[in-house]
Amino acid sequence: MIMGHEAAGIIENMGKNVKDFERGDRVCFDSTVYCNRCEPCQKGYYNRCESRQVLGVSTPDFKRQGAFAEYVAVPWWIASKIPDHLSFTHASLLEPTSIGMHAANRAPVSANDTVVIIGAGTIGLFILRASRLKGAGKVIVSDINEFRLDAAKKLGADVVVNPVKSDLKETIFGETKNKGVDVTFEAVGYAKTFQDAISVTKTGGHIIAVGNLEKTAEFNLQELVARELTFRGSYASSGEFRDCIELVASGKINVEPLISDVLPLEDGPRAFDRLLKAEENLLKIVLEP
Ligand SMILES: [Zn+2]
Numbered sequence: 305m306i307m308g309h310e311a312a313g314i315i316e317n318m319g320k321n322v323k324d325f326e327r328g329d330r331v332c333f334d335s336t337v338y339c340n341r342c343e344p345c346q347k348g349y350y351n352r353c354e355s356r357q358v359l360g361v362s363t364p365d366f367k368r369q370g371a372f373a374e375y376v377a378v379p380w381w382i383a384s385k386i387p388d389h390l391s392f393t394h395a396s397l398l399e400p401t402s403i404g405m406h407a408a409n410r411a412p413v414s415a416n417d418t419v420v421i422i423g424a425g426t427i428g429l430f431i432l433r434a435s436r437l438k439g440a441g442k443v444i445v446s447d448i449n450e451f452r453l454d455a456a457k458k459l460g461a462d463v464v465v466n467p468v469k470s471d472l473k474e475t476i477f478g479e480t481k482n483k484g485v486d487v488t489f490e491a492v493g494y495a496k497t498f499q500d501a502i503s504v505t506k507t508g509g510h511i512i513a514v515g516n517l518e519k520t521a522e523f524n525l526q527e528l529v530a531r532e533l534t535f536r537g538s539y540a541s542s543g544e545f546r547d548c549i550e551l552v553a554s555g556k557i558n559v560e561p562l563i564s565d566v567l568p569l570e571d572g573p574r575a576f577d578r579l580l581k582a583e584e585n586l587l588k589i590v591l592e593p
Contacts, residue, residue: 307411308372308591309335309359312395314388322380332395334382334545335359335403337368351540358540372572374593384546390553392462393566398560399541400588401548403514404430406541408438411487411512416441418480420504421461423491423515424452426562429459431489431514433557436460439486444479446472451585452547458561462491467500476504484509493517507531514538562587569593 310550315325315479324332324583338345338353345353357376360370361427369532387397406448413419419440421428424447435443445456453464465475476485484506490498493515502513502523511533527533551557567575 305360305362305367305503306369306371306373307360308370309361310396310399311359311371311375311376312392312398315383316375316499318380325380325383325385330386330388330390330392330395331383332386332398332549333378333384334398334541336540337379337382337497340379340559341383349542351542367585372591372593374569384549386549387553390549392592393418393563394552394559395549396590397562397588398545398548398552400426400562401430401557401559402541402545402550403427404434405433405544405548405551407431407489407491407512407514407538408434409544410536410538411489411510412489413438415439417486418442418444419487419489420444420446420476420485420501421456421489421491422446422497422501423489423493424449424456424464425491427514428452428491429455429562429587430557432456432459432461435487435489437551437556442479444476444485449585452587455561455587459558473501473503480506483507486510487512489514490586491515499523500526502533504534508533510534510536512538544568563590565589567591 315327335358335363336351337357338350339355342354357368358366359368413435417440419435421431424445442462445461446465447453448468456464463479465472484504488501488505489512490501491514495518498521505511506551569591572591
């Protein structure tokens with residue numbers, strides 16, 4: 305299985321019916337290969353495509369070879385040209401940027417809403433940027449890793465919490481006049497962090513589930529019912545990818561702080577070893593074929 309679904313490159317060749325592109329165009333593409341014909345696709349919900357495939361993902365239903373390669377073939381309708389001044393390294397982060405943007409769009413984040421993001425991995429950090437762009441008021445980020453909390457601060461978090469060091473609910477209630485936040489993004493996906501998400505969200509608030517590391521999570525049903533919480537899942541993106549080109553190219557979303565290293569493609573296995581060992585503080589490693 306060739307992994308990789310966050311990529312950018314140059315068009316080397318294309319099918320004879322492709323009209324809007326030329327050889328040599330600099331492009332990037334969505335990670336979801338959608339059919340563009342089914343009902344969800346027609347409505348613009350590309351991430352819900354009935355016959356979607358995801359680049360570099362081995363799940364049997366979605367399997368498609370990915371982009372850690374010199375060449376990758378994708379349908380023209382998932383590709384977009386990128387401006388000349390946008391580097392391929394930065395463009396390769398358009399896809400995770402769009403995941404964060406989609407999550408923020410799944411929530412009714414409006415001006416001055418308080419937001420908490422549980423999990424400051426790269427997706428959590430992109431949700432942070434997207435929430436800021438949507439005009440969120442106070443943005444609180446929680447993670448057990450100090451390096452990631454530091455990155456969150458650099459990317460505009462107002463408050464960061466390490467729940468190992470201080471009580472998450474107490475801190476968040478202290479920051480929100482004992483009400484809890486309007487919107488919580490759960491970007492980890494453990495039962496515990498999902499329960500945390502419920503406990504820090506105010507009555508009538510919204511919880512957007514982005515992470516899913518554990519298959520099941522128990523929670524008090526009465527919290528959902530009696531506090532009229534709204535739960536929503538957020539999966540991949542549905543068109544935000546193209547909006548993100550301008551946001552990243554203009555620097556409104558600065559992806560540079562998320563890039564820990566840039567290595568040649570052949571160093572891929574070593575890059576994975578480093579990420580797996582987790583001895584260093586790493587966010588994204590970009591591979592250059
Ligand atoms: Zn479709």
